Amino acid sequence: MTERADGRASERVVPEAARRRRRPTKQGTVLSEQVIVDTALRLVGQHGAGAFTVRRLGAALGADPSAVYRYFHSTDDLLLAVADELIGRGLHGWRPTGDWRADLREVGLRVHAHSLAHPQAAVLAAYRTTGRANEIRTIETMLGILRDAGFPDPDAVALYHAFIDQALGFAVLDSAALALPAPAQRADLDVWDTAYRTLSPATHPHIAATAHLLAADMRRSAYPLALDLLLTAVAARLPQP
């Protein structure tokens, strides 16, 4: 995003492609969009989503915080770039095989897994529409998979939407749980082994009958099952040739 919503080029930010002079900071770092995005990801990964502030980012970069605004219009703009970077890393090197169901399954699992690898960043960025390169490439690929499989355009779009939002929704949920402070995370898991194990069959027959299954199941992500259920239902909708 090198232009503003109103179409005028920003006074402050010059597009990465048009950059000529690269002037090192006082501490010697040479800045670039890529360096800033990578540093932001590292910062969030190491110190949690709460550590993501322009001032701390400046410190991590070895530059004045305001230097970031030479590359991004705002923190929000930067966040979108981080989100796009995550999308790109998730599908790096992947190619569709031609089997639409296997391809969708693989993409879903990849998006989910890569979000969990950077839970703090995923929580911040998963629900944004970036309009940037990696996002565009992903949408093009997945729409292609669905249209080539034989779904008419309105179905392809609606099914893509449901598919990607389910992947991102589970990613946010599971990421958020992972990004929780360690004590809170432990406490939340313990609830299944304590509070729910001790309910009386008289008052809570269904929970009492399945408490051991609940405690085990809730430790895993439900996404793989939800993904397969979705794909099963989608397959049932495929127009027969």
Place this chain on the structure above:
Amino acid sequence: MTERADGRASERVVPEAARRRRRPTKQGTVLSEQVIVDTALRLVGQHGAGAFTVRRLGAALGADPSAVYRYFHSTDDLLLAVADELIGRGLHGWRPTGDWRADLREVGLRVHAHSLAHPQAAVLAAYRTTGRANEIRTIETMLGILRDAGFPDPDAVALYHAFIDQALGFAVLDSAALALPAPAQRADLDVWDTAYRTLSPATHPHIAATAHLLAADMRRSAYPLALDLLLTAVAARLPQP
């Protein structure tokens, strides 16, 4: 929440039950946990999630912002109280009808809709396991629906897990989009009408062919479709009696 995680009572906050002296503020309001929670909900509902700051809450209450800290340890503590209130309202008055598919559908839509009505609180609360009364009641009810429908226990548990996390995942995703600052929200929606509408059919044939459908579809939540897809696949798994 009147005690800290470490078990010590806070020096500053006295539990609602132990409160004796109710001293009106300069502007005449009489404070209480309930008044603060209600005002916070009204604030978020009327002026958007971005309006939720302690300072503005103080203004809306007709009290000094710091007075809030006599009732809650932090804004996070307050938001959890708000979320807890919401769980109670969400399924208030609902009873299962005996039609398992219709019942699951109704619960899913209710959870989703109630989250969207208070996005800020939903985003913070959706991924926590509270083990409190309302949560327990909900799980008992839904496990009952699935087991009574004829699913064996391991399936009932796994399907419940997938179902509830799908509902919460979409709720978080859609809530987060709603909770965005107004400019970012507008920008995210505009992307579909600008960036994606102008891609060339030569480089991005699938997006170009469906750009108008995309722009329209992405304005709505994909949850209703995803929910029906899930229920369709679940129905196909139901053991025949």
Place this chain on the structure above:
DNA sequence: CTTCACACGTCAATGGCGTTGTCATAAGCT
């Protein structure tokens, strides 16, 4: 009915945040 302890609303201050206007300087073109 008076007294008194203290709960709780208020004030002021702290330190952090994003963002912007201004300046000076080094990079790269001519």
Place this chain on the structure above:
DNA sequence: AGCTTATGACAACGCCATTGACGTGTGAAG
């Protein structure tokens, strides 16, 4: 070599959550 200007640095603004000190009105005790 000289000039332009992109770009990093600095300082300042207004917002935020949170906290310690203070004094006042309240409810209970006698």
